[in-house]
Amino acid sequence: MPRETLQTFLTRHRFKPWEIVPSVKGISREDYALLRLFPGNLVFDLLFDEQLLELRKSLCLAEYMAVSATDQPEQFAQMVSAVGSEGWAFALRFSPYHKVSLALENLELVLSAMLEAGLSLNAAKAGMESAMSFAHSETRSYEREESKATINLLNFSTLYATYVDICRRLRKYAGLDRSRAYDRAIQKIIGKNAGKHDFIKDLRNFILHHHLLRPSVTITHGDTRTVTLFVHAEWLIIDGYVWKSGARGFIQSNRKIDLTATTDDISKDVARLIEFHVKMAERHLQKDKIAYELYKYERAKVDHLSKSITNIEAIFKLRRRSLRVGPESCSI
Structure with missing residues (x-):
């Protein structure tokens, strides 16, 4: 009878990677070693699937807002900035x-x-x-x-x-x-x-x-x-x-x-x-109203900052383009 290993144990009981390592963000070397025991490309799909990561972030936000929580403003602001517009809209509906x-x-x-x-x-x-x-x-x-x-x-x-x-x-x-x-x-x-x-x-x-x-x-x-x-x-x-x-x-x-x-x-x-x-x-x-307004205010700050960065990048791109095509950049 073949010797039981951790890999065969996980396979036999049909464990899923996220049941062993709940969070894939910032995993340790030990966590990664455990994930490698699973067959195929499932580990890499789990680690690098952006949509799955977005969903998990959105669910964390939704869980926080579902009870109109306001006790962790700094952590909440970080979570808000970590999701896109679709993830934010999904999470906000739980408020x-x-x-x-x-x-x-x-x-x-x-x-x-x-x-x-x-x-x-x-x-x-x-x-x-x-x-x-x-x-x-x-x-x-x-x-x-x-x-x-x-x-x-x-x-x-x-x-x-x-x-x-x-x-x-x-x-x-x-x-x-x-x-x-x-x-x-x-x-x-x-x-x-x-x-x-x-x-x-x-x-x-x-x-x-x-x-x-x-x-x-x-x-x-x-x-x-x-x-x-x-x-x-x-x-x-x-x-x-x-x-x-x-x-x-x-x-x-x-x-x-x-x-x-x-x-x-x-x-x-x-x-x-x-x-x-x-x-x-x-x-x-x-x-609930105070919490909801706070949530929307935090997201408005993120959106404003994102637009500001985009505008600055656009200005610099326009500036670099004008320098490339300007008379001073031409050689005869």
């Missing part, structure tokens, strides 16, 4: 506040899109008004603008539903799922516009799952000329759609629903509600 930061950014993006939908709705109203005001205008012009109003009303209500979903996630991140104080704060900000919010929230499902809603325009002549983009309240009720109680109460309290005023009021409320959620995240996730 608890990263998803909060993305959610807050998404809220700002949704608000911007809601304002754009509101402006487009007003533009469609102006187009419908023009088509009505000119007797020689074709019917098709009015229908085209009416379709734009329908599309932008759907866009607005869909964006509002997205806003609600993001706020629910932020509430969960902050640990306020069952907080009555959170509910009271929202109601205080919305105030008398609560019915409008309930209506727009439910309007998306009405349009998507019931039928399209075609707004109308009315022009009122008096001391001032008034143009209103609206829908008849009875159109929303008689078709049998089951509205939520708050939305139904708002619909029944209006004969005509002014869409311009409704979307404008909601957009203003959403802007204030976003400010509330920003402050809520800062208050209830303060430790």
Whole structure:
């Protein structure tokens, strides 16, 4: 029977190199001697695989940031400078506040899109008004603008539903799922516009799952000329759609629903509600936010230094090139 050696023992039990020598950075001669016991080129693949090294560095960063740690600033700064942009982006996602930061950014993006939908709705109203005001205008012009109003009303209500979903996630991140104080704060900000919010929230499902809603325009002549983009309240009720109680109460309290005023009021409320959620995240996730900002600051320093070095190298390359092609470098 052949004599058992360390090499045969490792092979027989199918040990992997990284199970014997966990870190391949700065290994000792003894570690290298152990790694040489493994067959083939696996050792050299392990030692010189840059992607594997990048992944390990990124995982070390991720483990540190996953608990919002800030107790080893110098070591952390060294780790940050040791990974590339992709490795850094991968590791940063493990920071608890990263998803909060993305959610807050998404809220700002949704608000911007809601304002754009509101402006487009007003533009469609102006187009419908023009088509009505000119007797020689074709019917098709009015229908085209009416379709734009329908599309932008759907866009607005869909964006509002997205806003609600993001706020629910932020509430969960902050640990306020069952907080009555959170509910009271929202109601205080919305105030008398609560019915409008309930209506727009439910309007998306009405349009998507019931039928399209075609707004109308009315022009009122008096001391001032008034143009209103609206829908008849009875159109929303008689078709049998089951509205939520708050939305139904708002619909029944209006004969005509002014869409311009409704979307404008909601957009203003959403802007204030976003400010509330920003402050809520800062208050209830303060430790995670401070750590996250520190992480991004350290990376910003690394990126700035890297760009500075690149710019300096580019200057010197340009200088050397100009010296080579300059008149003083030519010989006749």
